[in-house]
Amino acid sequence: MSQNPLLRGLRPVHPGETxxxxxxxxxxKPKAEIARLLGISRQTLYDILSEKQAITPGIALRxxxxxxxxxxxxxxxxxxxxxxxxxxxxxxxxxxxPTLTDAA
Numbered sequence: 243m244s245q246n247p248l249l250r251g252l253r254p255v256h257p258g259e260t261x262x263x264x265x266x267x268x269x270x271k272p273k274a275e276i277a278r279l280l281g282i283s284r285q286t287l288y289d290i291l292s293e294k295q296a297i298t299p300g301i302a303l304r305x306x307x308x309x310x311x312x313x314x315x316x317x318x319x320x321x322x323x324x325x326x327x328x329x330x331x332x333x334x335x336x337x338x339x340p341t342l343t344d345a346a
Contacts, residue, residue: 254326256293257319265309266291280304296320 266276277287281304289295297305302316329336 254323255319256323257297257316258290258293258295260319261305262291269309276308279308296324 266273269276271279273287273291274284277284280287280301282301286295286301290297290301297316297320299313299317302313302320305316306313
């Protein structure tokens with residue numbers, strides 16, 4: 243898994259952080275109203291914003307529709323976050339797994 247050397251050492255960013263820090267302030271509506279517009283409970287929204295819950299495909303569809311940027315962005319943010327966390331957690335084990343190459 244190649245990684246941009248400029249990004250090495252940076253902590254993974256949960257999509258809930260992006261929503262909390264960048265998107266919702268730009269929208270300028272209360273969180274309760276955002277939850278209502280998304281058709282989810284306030285608790286679900288708060289769990290995502292506090293990085294306790296992942297962006298699911300259903301949530302990605304809702305947020306992507308609300309923001310007008312589609313679900314792919316939100317699913318990619320979540321996938322990248324999950325991969326970075328897993329890579330850190332499994333680093334020792336992954337080091338022991340050989341990479342097989344095709345016999346020419």
